[in-house]
Amino acid sequence: MKRKHKCFALFSGGLDSMLTVKYMEKLGYEVLPIFFSTPFFNPQKAQIAADRIDVNLIIHDVSKEYLEMIKKPRYGFGKNMNPCIDCHGLMFRIAGELMEEYSVDFIISGEVMGQRPMSQRKDALNSVAKLSNIKDLLVRPLSQKLLTDTLPIREGWVNKKEMLDIQGRGRYRQIELAAQLGIKEFENPGGGCLLTDVGYSRKVKDIYENNMFNMEFIKFLTAGRHFRISPEIKLIVGKDNNDNDRIAEQIDKEIVMLCNDFPGPLGVIQGIRKPTDEEVKTCAAILLRYCRKAPESSRVKYGFNHNLINLISCDKMNEEEVKKFQIN
Numbered sequence: 001m002k003r004k005h006k007c008f009a010l011f012s013g014g015l016d017s018m019l020t021v022k023y024m025e026k027l028g029y030e031v032l033p034i035f036f037s038t039p040f041f042n043p044q045k046a047q048i049a050a051d052r053i054d055v056n057l058i059i060h061d062v063s064k065e066y067l068e069m070i071k072k073p074r075y076g077f078g079k080n081m082n083p084c085i086d087c088h089g090l091m092f093r094i095a096g097e098l099m100e101e102y103s104v105d106f107i108i109s110g111e112v113m114g115q116r117p118m119s120q121r122k123d124a125l126n127s128v129a130k131l132s133n134i135k136d137l138l139v140r141p142l143s144q145k146l147l148t149d150t151l152p153i154r155e156g157w158v159n160k161k162e163m164l165d166i167q168g169r170g171r172y173r174q175i176e177l178a179a180q181l182g183i184k185e186f187e188n189p190g191g192g193c194l195l196t197d198v199g200y201s202r203k204v205k206d207i208y209e210n211n212m213f214n215m216e217f218i219k220f221l222t223a224g225r226h227f228r229i230s231p232e233i234k235l236i237v238g239k240d241n242n243d244n245d246r247i248a249e250q251i252d253k254e255i256v257m258l259c260n261d262f263p264g265p266l267g268v269i270q271g272i273r274k275p276t277d278e279e280v281k282t283c284a285a286i287l288l289r290y291c292r293k294a295p296e297s298s299r300v301k302y303g304f305n306h307n308l309i310n311l312i313s314c315d316k317m318n319e320e321e322v323k324k325f326q327i328n
């Protein structure tokens with residue numbers, strides 16, 4: 001019997017990637033689903049989806065390459081801070097580099113032509129292929145009938161007639177295919193990538209524009225209210241107890257602040273230099289705004305590594321003034 005070829009499937013955990021894997025498996029291919037984890041997209045959702053369709057997921061961390069790419073994406077950003085074309089291009093490229101190690105012959109993805117405004121138009125699909133340097137090894141089973149033939153099709157490893165011609169934003173054909181393939185549980189499209197979230201993207205843009213775009217600053221972006229105090233200094237204030245805990249887990253060499261005389265939120269001052277006394281005072285005044293029980297004037301303690309040896313007295317900042325500093 002003729003050997004069926006082996007492929008990587010770029011796997012996000014969305015329905016399209018689940019369909020792609022199951023569809024190709026049904027045709028007899030050996031499919032290795034692979035998820036590329038970044039600081040903005042963790043593997044949780046993909047792992048749940050992989051478990052649901054009973055496949056082993058390979059998780060490969062590409063954070064370092066991703067942070068380099070996002071500093072200057074060739075095809076720019078989408079609606080928010082999502083550099084989708086470059087992101088797909090990067091993932092294809094790295095998948096290409098891993099092919100030998102896993103003995104795979106080609107790569108498949110669940111991209112559907114015309115489904116997403118930015119990353120999945122025909123020209124965008126071509127840009128992805130161009131960026132990845134493995135243009136000729138890509139197959140998109142859900143739309144491949146509509147796309148230019150690549151090596152696996154020309155060589156007959158993949159039968160084009162068996163590929164599909166799904167296009168556009170509708171989900172009807174995917175839902176129908178899911179039923180045929182026995183996929184009962186799946187998430188709604190989207191979700192998972194923090195860079196598509198408006199509020200999160202605002203915080204990313206802020207550190208991006210203020211030369212703070214590295215893990216030291218990124219690690220705090222999923223929790224708290226964020227304030228821009230000056231181009232070099234920012235403040236994070238916990239929204240509730242859970243938030244305070246999440247922020248506390250990330251503290252390393254930052255300055256920590258707490259209301260001295262009343263229970264209140266956790267504050268963290270971050271910067272690319274030491275804050276001035278004036279900046280510390282501004283941070284304390286903002287922190288007090290979120291300390292409900294504190295009177296209009298109160299005291300805030302602060303210091304490094306939870307060693308809160310300094311004390312400052314100041315007035316609560318008023319709502320209007322706080323808004324001028326708020327990022328999200």
Ligand code: SF4
Pocket residue numbers: 041082083084085087088119193194195196
């Ligand atoms: S949504 Fe996020 S993970 Fe998906 S392609 Fe865009 S940037 Fe990459």
